[in-house]
Amino acid sequence: MGRFEALSATVCLAALLAGCSPATDAPADSPSDSVEYLTARVEERLPFDASSFTQGLEVAPDGNLYVGTGMEGESRLYVRTPAGEELRSVDLDPLFFGEGITRIDDTVWELTWLNGTAIRRNAATLEETGRASYDGEGWGVCARPDADEVIFSDGSAELRRMDPRTLEERGRFTVTMNGRPVSGLNELECVGGDVYANIFTTTDIVRIDAETGRVTALIDASGVPNNAADDPNNVLNGIAHIPGTDEFYLTGKRWPDMYRVTFAPAG
């Protein structure tokens, strides 16, 4: 989701939880999930790009980052080092509003928000190699090569499973915590059997079981400094797992910083 108009439709998960006690507030016919409560701890601050309306963030096997950005006329996909050196960049069609990105094998996909179009590119050169269509809005995307699927978000509580080569939809599932749908699922990150998702406009991240859709952890990232200009659009958005570690990068829309973080038990 690119713009701020939909804010009123979203729910702060933390606020929702504040009124809930485990088990007793869950609907009678739904299970009480075992949810871990974690906190994002900053290990290192790295430079980012205050002009990037960040919508997608992923680390390549060589440790460099793919970044997808939004806004019509400004959207692009670029590759940079963790230290901030930009290695290559391609602009989207100025009519497109770029959204989530993910890499699988030698392909990078970039979604668009309201255009119903995903751009497929060569992961090394970023040259366009094709396009795919999908229904509705495109928000976040992440690849699960071991499951031969791509997970796709549209801002609702539903995630889609798609063919990683064609983005043909195979099915949908609802993300729930203690039986309640969790809406506003935005930028995604697939790690093994888990899908991590930013919750739109909040500093909450959920870890979702990719098979059942149940939330297994709620991660409080409110302690990660947001040094972006004072604009309600400039929220946390961007989570990328660092391969071979238990660490992640977090950033946001027009954030001048990116943070290497770990997720530790809260308290």
Ligand SMILES: [Ca+2]
């Ligand atoms: Ca990501």
